[in-house]
Amino acid sequence: MPDMPAVSAGSMVDVVANVRIGGEGRELLAHPDAERDGLFDLWISGGRVVDIAPAGNLRRRGTVLDAEDAWAIPGLRDHHVHALQAALFLDRPTVAPAIGAAEALRIAAGAAPEADGRRVLVGMRHAFWHDAPALASLDDATGRTPTYLVNGDLHSVWMNSAAFAREGIAPDPSGLVREQAAFDVCNALHDVDVAVADGALERMAARAAARGLVGISDLEMGWQTDAWRRRADAGWDLLRVASGIYPQHLARAIVQGLETGDALDSTGLITVGAVKIVSDGSLGTRTAATSAPYRGGGRGAMNLGRDESVETITRAAGAGLASTVHAIGDVAVTAALDAFALAEVPGRIEHAQLVAASDVPRFARLGVEASVQPQHALDDRELTDALWADQQATPYPLRALGDAGANLLFGSDAPVSTLDPWVQIAAAVARTDDGRAAWRPEQAVDARTALAASTAGGSAHPHVIEPGAIADLAIIAEDPLAAAPDELRAMPVHATLLAGRVTHLA
Numbered sequence: 106m107p108d109m110p111a112v113s114a115g116s117m118v119d120v121v122a123n124v125r126i127g128g129e130g131r132e133l134l135a136h137p138d139a140e141r142d143g144l145f146d147l148w149i150s151g152g153r154v155v156d157i158a159p160a161g162n163l164r165r166r167g168t169v170l171d172a173e174d175a176w177a178i179p180g181l182r183d184h185h186v187h188a189l190q191a192a193l194f195l196d197r198p199t200v201a202p203a204i205g206a207a208e209a210l211r212i213a214a215g216a217a218p219e220a221d222g223r224r225v226l227v228g229m230r231h232a233f234w235h236d237a238p239a240l241a242s243l244d245d246a247t248g249r250t251p252t253y254l255v256n257g258d259l260h261s262v263w264m265n266s267a268a269f270a271r272e273g274i275a276p277d278p279s280g281l282v283r284e285q286a287a288f289d290v291c292n293a294l295h296d297v298d299v300a301v302a303d304g305a306l307e308r309m310a311a312r313a314a315a316r317g318l319v320g321i322s323d324l325e326m327g328w329q330t331d332a333w334r335r336r337a338d339a340g341w342d343l344l345r346v347a348s349g350i351y352p353q354h355l356a357r358a359i360v361q362g363l364e365t366g367d368a369l370d371s372t373g374l375i376t377v378g379a380v381k382i383v384s385d386g387s388l389g390t391r392t393a394a395t396s397a398p399y400r401g402g403g404r405g406a407m408n409l410g411r412d413e414s415v416e417t418i419t420r421a422a423g424a425g426l427a428s429t430v431h432a433i434g435d436v437a438v439t440a441a442l443d444a445f446a447l448a449e450v451p452g453r454i455e456h457a458q459l460v461a462a463s464d465v466p467r468f469a470r471l472g473v474e475a476s477v478q479p480q481h482a483l484d485d486r487e488l489t490d491a492l493w494a495d496q497q498a499t500p501y502p503l504r505a506l507g508d509a510g511a512n513l514l515f516g517s518d519a520p521v522s523t524l525d526p527w528v529q530i531a532a533a534v535a536r537t538d539d540g541r542a543a544w545r546p547e548q549a550v551d552a553r554t555a556l557a558a559s560t561a562g563g564s565a566h567p568h569v570i571e572p573g574a575i576a577d578l579a580i581i582a583e584d585p586l587a588a589a590p591d592e593l594r595a596m597p598v599h600a601t602l603l604a605g606r607v608t609h610l611a
Contacts, residue, residue: 110168116607119167121147121578123160127176127585128556130570147177149576152604156572170607172580175599179560179568180319180577181526184476185455185516187259188323188346189295189332192305194227194520195312200254201228206236209263210246213254223271224252225294227520229263231256231281232389232488238263240280253294257484258521260390262287284386284408292327303336309524310343314609316525317579317598320345320561322476322516324381324429324455328354330361330369337370343608345577347378350426352417355380364425374603379427379453382417383408385437388458388485388492393434395459399492405434414444422450429453429476435461435498442467453514456481457506461498469510474563476514477503479533479555480522486544503533504548512565513550513558527596530555535590552586552593576605 112118123144144160156163198216203209209229218224224247231238243252243265251268261283269276272290282290295302313321323329323346333341333348348369350358358377369375385407386392394405418428430441433456442464445452451472458481468475482489482501489500499505507513515529522528528538533555536543543549550558557567561577568574582597601609 112168112170112607112610114607114610116168116170118149118170118602118605118607120149120165120169121177121580121602122165122169122171123174124172124177124580125174125584126570127581128178128560128570129567144174147570147576147578149605152576154570154572154574154576157570170580170600172599175580175582176584177570178317178556178579178581178585179570180579180601180603181317181559182320182322182345182561183313183318183516183519183524183526183559184322184514184563185478186321186323186519186524187325188306188309188321189302189325190259190291191519191524192302192309193295193297195309196305197225197227199228200226201230201257203229203234205234206231206238206242209234209254210242213243213252214246218250221297222251223268223294224250225255226253227255227257229254229256230389231261231263232391232492238280240266240276240278243280253290255291255294256287256389258387258389259291260284260287260387260392262290264290283390284392288326299335302332303339306336307343311609313524314343314601315598315611316527317581317596317601318344318524318526319577319579319601319603319608320347322347322349322378324349324378326351328357330358330363330377333375334369337372337375341370342372342374342606343603344374345603346375348375349378349381349429351381355417355421355426358426359424365427377426379429380417380421381429381431381455382414383431384414384441385432385434387433388488391492393459394436395434395493395496396436396461396498397496400494401492404436407437407440411440411444411447414440415447418444418448418450418452422448427452429455431455433458435459435464435496439464442471442473445471445473456518457502459493459496459498459500460502460506465499465502465505465511466509468506469512474512474514475506476516477501477506478516478518478522479503479529480538481518482536482544483532483538484522499548501545502548503550507550507554507564510565512563513554514563515555515558526559527593530559530585531590531594533558534593537590538594552588556585576602578602
């Protein structure tokens with residue numbers, strides 16, 4: 106018998122041999138009398154699984170990837186990424202370790218400017234600081250070099266006077282810009298040379314594939330359609346990408362005849378995503394719209410009225426475009442659900458970090474998916490307990506939403522949290538990541554639900570490993586439904602396949 110072709114990154118695999126089924130579909134193949142599921146061979150052709158047979162029962166041909174007793178799961182998807190920002194942030198200095206403004210100033214003063222003369226730092230968490238940001242102190246530390254400290258939630262930026270002048274914005278004594286002004290500044294900060302942007306995205310995609318990711322929903326601001334077409338023409342092949350559209354570009358999308366799900370390239374890897382509406386702010390910037398006041402005052406604010414949301418959702422739906430609404434506070438969540446109900450179309454809500462009990466069952470009833478980021482609950486547990494202590498609505502109600510029939514879709518909101526699906530899965534299951542007792546453990550979900558929520562269809566419609574399914578697969582070291590939270594978080598990924606092609610091989 107001739108030697109089998111060697112497997113390497115980029116190989117088209119014909120057979121995944123000696124593998125255990127670790128995701129949806131495992132019961133179809135289980136051996137009831139055995140202590141463990143058996144070993145199987147997955148046969149792939151035309152980018153799909155075409156047969157599943159007990160290992161060795163059929164003669165293997167073509168390119169064979171020997172899983173060596175590892176586990177196959179559906180390829181994972183991150184349903185909420187700001188792709189370009191996430192990519193660029195990997196190469197930018199961070200002030201995340203700073204416990205106060207003074208320490209952040211020291212870090213900022215020592216950071217080198219980028220090629221365009223701007224000094225950009227990321228990971229600020231000023232809501233946790235004991236001393237407040239101030240324009241004067243940042244000026245003293247950073248001088249005439251335009252300096253920007255981007256908050257971890259992307260909803261505020263601390264800038265010095267030189268940065269305000271460069272952006273043409275009147276300076277605030279705090280040095281902070283928030284919400285739309287912050288979004289505009291962030292858009293300017295990632296307006297970099299095409300080669301720099303695309304190189305950073307390629308590196309990010311390789312890291313994502315190494316964690317079993319096969320796809321992302323890109324909700325980067327600005328008109329991203331042309332950029333993704335350019336990347337497709339240049340050979341982008343590591344991840345599926347659904348590229349979102351913002352309301353200010355809706356007319357442009359309609360004129361071009363774009364519809365959600367349409368392919369933007371010949372391979373079909375890059376598609377049109379949903380129209381994203383940003384209805385309120387964030388917890389960390391204290392701008393998420395809530396029914397009860399924050400500790401310290403304020404209730405956040407809505408960025409737009411219900412009628413405007415309904416009009417946008419209806420107009421988009423009429424053109425074949427789905428909508429998703431950023432809604433963090435309970436007031437915003439209620440308004441988003443109302444808007445979908447009035448528009449009489451299904452949709453999606455991003456974040457849903459604070460949800461009234463009466464709204465939980467409305468998600469499933471209205472066909473509104475819950476695109477949530479489990480790690481945010483752990484990153485913000487102290488902030489939530491401090492600022493939302495007087496709220497009657499439930500923070501991060503993952504279990505409640507799932508039990509009520511809502512389709513859970515997990516994501517990272519990268520760069521807000523790391524682009525690693527195993528971090529989100531572990532956070533959802535354990536509700537802790539640092540040895541402390543679980544935070545609100547009644548809202549934890551089981552590993553099967555968490556894994557399903559990290560696939561393309563979500564918890565209600567998970568990707569199933571079965572004949573006819575797209576061969577988007579991850580080969581991992583352990584059974585994900587039996588692994589402990591720490592094992593989930595550090596899950597070794599041996600290989601990732603995108604329609605049968607190897608995008609990562611350890």
